[in-house]
Amino acid sequence: MLLTKDRKLKSKINTMNTIENIKEQYQQLQSANGSSALTSIEQKAFTAFSNMGIPTVKHEEWKYTRISSLFNKDFQFAPGRLASSFSKSDFDALHLPGFENANEIVFVNGVYNEALSLIRSAAISVITLEEASKNEHSTIVSTHLGHSSQYNKDGIHALNTAFVKEGIFLHVAKGKVTEHPVYIYHVTDARVSNILSQPRTLVYVGEAAQVQLVETFITLGNSESFTNQVMEVVVEQDAVVENYIIQNDAAHSHHVTTTHFRQIGKSVVHTVTITLNGGIVRNNLDMVMEADRCEANLFGLYFLKGTTHVDNHTIVDNVNPNCLSNELYKGIINDQGTAVFNGKIYVRQKAQKTNAFQSNKNILLSDHATVNTKPQLEIFADDVKCSHGCTVGQLDEEGLFYLRSRGISFDKARSLLIHAFAKDVLEHIKPVAIRAYVEQLICERLELN
């Protein structure tokens, strides 16, 4: 009894460190930055964060994903400035394939690093959210920044929003096809200490514009990292947006990634979320289809080893009629990996003729691997086509025997089947260099040449 009490007390004190640090940073930035259009968003979020705290497993949406205990550890948090020694030569080693033809946006410890970033496309501009809230984009900012809070009602999301002034605004000019993809690097420099970072981005894709976004996460050093990222994307009429998230970070890196699309005009959004490595990873993906005839593709692949935990929470919200969404998440879980899939589809009363399809398929490769999968459909319109399905199984024995009977070794046959299973997600990665890169990572994991 006494021991338990004692431990409780201790963990409480430790919790104070990171949380206290966050509070201190908040106060400092509030007085340093002074008051602006974004101040009230921050203040509201900070109050929400203070009230709700870091979500525990008691929170309905966080039942299987335990991030609160991470806050028992000491994390350094320095949102207002570039506090890392991360240099250009450090960055040279980290570029994604195809970077020579890409726009590159670099966050280091959650803070936009303009010197390392490079914008090649005339249609694209990057400024701070604080700036954007004061210039000709102020209406966009005031209308859309923080919209994701309506879908992510928890303290960890509020925590990011409490520091929005440090975030960036990415503007894609209307009517332009951006030939160069936009690579976004979330670098966490944990070479000296545990680091908490909170990148924040608002992306505005103008009418009939087209853009490909590729996000990747890199932790340097052996200390732990915790990246609590929020990206909100506003999609105008006739725009086409592709978003690829590649998570192949260190096993001691933790991530809460929230990607919130708001399709305010008839548009197409195409997303692929790939998780190959990490500690605790939570991906929130919201697809808010506010306009008539929107289209969205949501693909995901998680291939887990070690003790990686991945939780994909997706929301497709059909607000208006005639929208189409296609969702396919596939998982391969090895070792003690754990996966969670929660796919919500809302069809509002007005959203007649909605077509919403969802599928989650899992293969467990080890006796210690686990998966929790839950489709959640809430349909208030009557003329809709919705389907969902989830499977959890092992590798197909028949297929395995077939390959082996042709002389293919057990290990190789298994690898080929896993690769084959992943294929119908991988083929939706459209930028060739990125697809080849992900293929390569998977083939390396499978020891396929």
Added chain:
Amino acid sequence: MLSIRNLHAAIDGKAILKGINLDIRPGEVHAIMGPNGSGKSTLAAVLSGRADFEVTDGTVDFLGKNILELSPEDRAGEGIFLAFQYPVEIPGLTTTNFIKTAVNEVRKYRGEAPLDAVQFLKIMKEKMALMNMDQSLLSRPLNEGFSGGEKKRNEIFQMAMLQPKLAILDETDSGLDIDAIRTVSNGVNTLRNKENAVLVVTHYQRLLDYIVPDFVHVLYNGRIVKSGTKELAFVLEERGYDFIKNAVNEGQEA
């Protein structure tokens, strides 16, 4: 080359093969016929190493090796090939990638260097032509959406690529039109030589017009209950299996 002695096999405790004896020498063609459910596919599966079946008694010697101790892939390396009655569909794995991997794995087992892309392509084109196969099948996922005939041709194509010493064809003729039967048989016959052998499982005598057997065996209720020359196939075609079943059930050799 293949010597099966008193082979017993069971699945989930249920005995399926109940004492099979069979000898196949290099250059020979053996046909196995028999009513549905008699154990023909089971025999083929046990020979190629399917783990679902438990060998409860008996031995199988292939070129001096006890193959029952070998994994399916090692048996393939030793030269055993099974053309499946129901070829498996594998979405996501292209036929080319599959066959290339198989060929090089078998070559590795046999101590041969892997084929380079040019050599591989050349051989593959040749065998595709032999099997009258459409090139477009190669880039498609393995067997997925293939017609029944295309699947069976693909089996023999694989056989041609892997050059086995013993080919076991499990109802490769079922569902094939007469032209396809000719193509498939032609493929098999092209592969035949003095060193290798073929074991054909079939329900129809007509296949045996093309792949002419030296011996025909009748499998019934897990045993070979009658053996003969190719003429036996005609008798079976004409009279069905009843006379054999009756004889067996009356306890005498048919």
